[in-house]
Amino acid sequence: MSLFRAETRRLAKRRFIRLFALGTLLVLAAIVTGMFLSHHQPSPALLARAQVEADQGYEIALRQAARETANCRAAQGTAAARDYPPCDQIYQPARADFRAGWNLPPAFDFRAEFGFLVTTLAALLAVMAYVIGATCVGAEWSSGGMMNLLLWRPRRLEVLGTKLAALLAGLAAFTVVVSALWTALFALTAQLRGTLAGMTAGAWQSVVLMELRGLVLVLVAGAIGFGLASLGRHTATALGAAIGAIIVLQFGLANVLSMAKAPYVEAYLAPVWVQAWLDKSAVATDWESCDYSSTQGCAATTITLTWPMAGGVLAVVTLLVVGAAMWTMCSRDIT
Template sequence: MSLYKAETRRLVKRRFTKLFVGCALLVLAAIAAGVFLSNQKAGPETIAQAKADAQNSYQQALADTNRLIDECRAAQGTAKAGDYPPNCEIQLPTPSDFDPRWYMPATFDFKESFPGMVTTLAAVLAVVAYIIGASFVGAEWNSGGMMNLLLWRPKRLQVLGTKLATLLVATTALTVVLAAIWTAVFYFIAQARGTTAGMTDGAWQSIGLTELRALGLVLVTAAVGFGLASIGRHTATALGVAIGVIVVLQFGLGAVISLAKVKFPELYLAPFWVYAWMNKQYVAEDYNSCNFSGTDGCRPDTLTITWQMAGVALTVLFAVVVGVAMWTMRRRDIT
């Protein structure tokens, strides 16, 4: 049996892999069920009721405002006059202030809402891929299985590279299959509890590209978890780094740079780079600055993190962690 086939079989058969994939499926199923139950299709009756509710709210607001104007006029020349605007200049509401859409029940718009669901899928799978990737190699280092494997295949880099390739191929297959199912499920939800209007070829292409970026994010997190566990030769190394990055680096650093009033603090925080990667861009704003404009007033300085910039950051992270893992595999003593 080839090394790749043996590693694929070991990865797929591991109870740890099955457990976390099963947990991911349960989480995703719960999310889909929640979206289905919390939305409903807007039929003619629902639309008519929303328009009626908007009209009723307008009439009530108009009556309340007229009553307030009458009270203001009656208070003129008394001590209570200061409680009202000068000359009773109170603006009356208009029907346009009460949009019937505000009175509609939640309805799932596939074109507008599904990209957010792709990000949710990517987040869940990224966490699972990171943990499985770390455990896949970390457990072998901890148990001594890596040493035994190198007796059979003494080429260190080939062994570690094959393990990583096995992980990435399996992760790709899982992500592609789940993304296809995820898309089909939410398209059904949109048909049953919302709308699929506006789904042109361009809209489908945009969703496809978003899912490709989701795949890239999942693959990078899997490789980083694998690489960190290999460097530390224990699964706990990768988990410890993840906790340290989230708790110490992100929250701690976020608090420090906020107190220091650093310009564009988002540049130092990973979630904003992930957001930019999945949503094409993130616009950071510096509210300590003011660019005055006669038409727009005071506007802050902005800096846009593009998906290309985020992609370069993910590529560098992948290359550094995997490169160091390969270097330590070649240079350090196995025992």
């Protein structure tokens, strides 16, 4: 327990970790502020102003239509007549075409929009968790701190396992608190500048479950960053692996598979699996296929990636990386 306490203290004291977490919070705060400022509750004053704008638009359109009709009639019998359609077919605006609602700033619809915001939060926190996971053990290796610690606690698996446990506990606590704040702030935004309509008990349960899947994604990202940095005994290993994975395994692979006209290209890309995990499903399409029907014509065939499938992939990748890190921790000399 004393080792766990020491590791959580060490994690909280690291300046880089503090700054990175603070930076993430600032980005999240900017999103909340931006969403708050860009949405408005339709107040009587705003409605009145929108109505005035709609009326003005209608009047302008009426004047333009009248002018155009007059010009059209004047041009009849001259060469300019071919520039006009038959004069009685010139568009005549109707009041119904100019609705006040179109001139209102958008209102925040919690039920419709919050799912995307949970995905945004999970993605940002996962990136943060990956970097913090990598630096938490990578800096220990490169600074000699790991060796110092092993002189005190010559149990390698226990030391690495405790560091990972402290990291995951810290990330879980951070994610839970931030998710709760995120939900509360957007619920407040909806209350003040939109609507919470449709948020039944089932809808709230769905939000909580999605946030729980987001929490798992954050922990997986932290564990993979930790594992890769531990394998290479340097933070740069994990960061290099991430860049390599993005460039080679995502952009590169996507291009190669597209050129090869491979079916279901999306199924090879990590973001689609992340989407499947968070949104409960994602669809991959074989754009070269043709599923013909007499009513619909040719339709591309699709496969649906479900959240249990995505969870399985995340679990396998995490176990492989962390398992390899533990194995090398036990078997390699510490020089």
